Amino acid sequence: MTEPRPRLHHVPFSRSFRTLWLLEELGIDAEIVPHDIRAGDMRDPVYRAKSPAGRVPALEIDGRTLFESGAICEYLAETRGTLGRAPGHPERADYLTAIHYAETMAGLVEQLNLSRIFLRPPAQPSIPVLKITTARLRATLDGLEAMLEARDHALASGFSAADTMMGFNLFAVPYYVRLDPYPNVAAYRARLEARPAFQAARAKDGPQTFYRQEFYPIPEDSQ
């Protein structure tokens, strides 16, 4: 009996890239349903029934629909392949921490996206908020830099599903924080980028159009 093809609801260069990439790593052939974040088609009631907060990714698989990229990551790694670390595994605590830490970092990137990309004039981002959020993002990079001192990936034993969670962030972070002071993070990013499954996912994701400039410096304080 063949399984129905999983369907991934996807917005280019968003968190759903994590799922797109993990599916490639696992060799799972999925149908990709593109959504346009600016057109608001995720507010459609049919989509809402799948992803109740109207967000991507959502993954239709095993007869149900999952949302939350971290939950999808854990579920895929538990049910398919060998990229997870099951309960009881000596790296279980590190694996879970890495998955959720990636989301803490992504939440800060999202805050900056909200201020820099989605907030429309005349509304202006608050400069102190940009400063605080950027400082907090740097703090998460400091933590990652230290973690990577002794290992090449999120886990000492090598590549895992947690790297698809963390890795995605590292392609968005440099729009707000330069990676030069973080050599371990930059090397880790290069290591992930070299993976064939990453490149296959990147090709499916298409060119990045979300960010319109190469770097978003914090505007000069007018106060």
Next chain:
Amino acid sequence: MIRLHHCPQSRSMRSLWLLNELEVPFEIVLHAFDKSLRDPDYLSLSPAGRVPALEIEGERMFETAAITEYLCERYPAAGMGRAPGEPDRMAWLVWVHFAETISQHVASLTQQHIVLREDWMRSPVMMELEARRLEKCYAAIEARLSTPIENRDYLLTSGFSAADVSVGQAVYMARYFASLDGFPAVADWYARISERPAFRAALPGEDAALIYDRPFYAPWPVAGR
């Protein structure tokens, strides 16, 4: 020995509530919700300077939801987790993760209303936007609890779990910024779970320093409307 690093009313209340539900022995290290979380000693436990952090059998963990998952796996007897392969595993993961999505909006609102020192730093547009996003989160919970067949008492068909603890504590914090009026199933569910002794024991003590010192922080009016 389990040691929880905790600030009253913060996300670490989620770990405290869960530990109470698990009925395992632990001790609490109270922290002030301020710059002391950036002290080098604490950063060695939690590299981004956040609560909770958990010390357990020589492991040091941070990240609330990672702690939730790990504790449920380590102490399965209380039935708070849903192990891989169980029918509700998928839903359990979704809601444990979704609690963090709610909390990200709460963190942004806490910053806007409370952490920023001066009024000119605040953004009424952001306050309103984030409060609306919390309402969208409530709508997602409302839809989950009110199914066409019969209302669920808890987020999972199989009954109370750490998913309710996680989302419930996120709602505890969210209520300071977005009202549950208009979300009757969420309000009923919240009333049900917040009666639990383990929840009550996780509330701030009598003389604890509070993050939220009033019942509600309404968005400020947006200029020019």
